[in-house]
Amino acid sequence: MIHKTNRLSAAYRKLFRKTYLALSIVLCLVISVILLWTVSYLPPYGSTDTPTYNDVSGRYVNSGMTETGATNIVAGMILDYRAFDTLGESFVLFTALCSCLIIMYGSEFAIPPRPDKYLTEKDNILKYTMFVVIPMIMLFGIYILLNGHLSPGGGFSGGAILGAGLVLMSLTFGHDVVAKFLTPKRIRVISCCALGFYCLAKSYSFFTGANHLHSIISPGTPGNIISAGLILPLDIAVGCIVACTMYSFYCLFERGDI
């Protein structure tokens, strides 16, 4: 009886695999041909006829600087006109971190925390190189974070560079060195404070009930480092969240623990 069902299910599985393969090839071909056919009817590359180039982007480009105070129009767009979108992104990152913690931690299948293998190996060349390199990476990350409204960059890229610096530090000097100043509790407090600050700072338009475009915080002189209203604090908040999340992801996958 058992043998019969096994043989049946084996034949069934073989048939299923063949059908699946054939259907996948057909699906891939159909989808790529349809998409390429659509591309061939799109307006020419680099022209102004593209459907995304409409009044909205014209408004952003022409009056973005006077309304938000940011010379980087993309930063002015994502942190002022469309700030709730960026708030959602920050929450996506935070939720992903929480979900990874739930999945990887505190269950019978979780990875047990491993001892630091890099701290025991005394590699002097690596350590002295990192003494020079890591401060530069951190400084570069902070520069990008603070100049988000003036030059290319902003909270997400600066935070990613800061997180990479933290990961490098943890790889070189061991997890305990980073854990001295970035404990799990502090990661939690920093992320929650940054998210809460972002929520409060952007919900003033709800509280005042006015059209969000007339901000009570003046945009300042465009081009100065302290300008652009709320964009600089919001950039710092986003950067803190991204740096903490990147470092926590690394710790979760490397050690199974923050």
Next chain:
Amino acid sequence: MALRFGENLAINYEEAVAIILFAIGFCMLLFHNNLLRKIIGLNIMDTGVYLFLASMGYIEGHKAPIITDPGTTITETFINPIPSGLVLTGIVVSVSVTALMLALAVRLYKRYHTLDLDEIYEIIEEDEENDIHN
């Protein structure tokens, strides 16, 4: 009815390359049994979408939307800033989704000691049969 392609396929080479990247990622997603390769395929699909968005925002001869001289009146012309912002959103979501999928893959490996989907199905079937016969 024959499928007639338009005239702009050669001019829109960047969008076409984005579609090909998307198709490569989609094939990886469908044809591979290993979960890690499926995740990499999904990331390649993401890359295709970013390339498509970035090339839709480009306008010939216009600059990146950063005002270099805020004192004077703006005489430069800029590309469309909206797709750039959308690509940023996409990157953040892709990072989060990748981390979540990798965490789930780690849990599956811990449970079944393999990442191959067929082997996982076989183990599940054997477990069910054992449950029925016991």
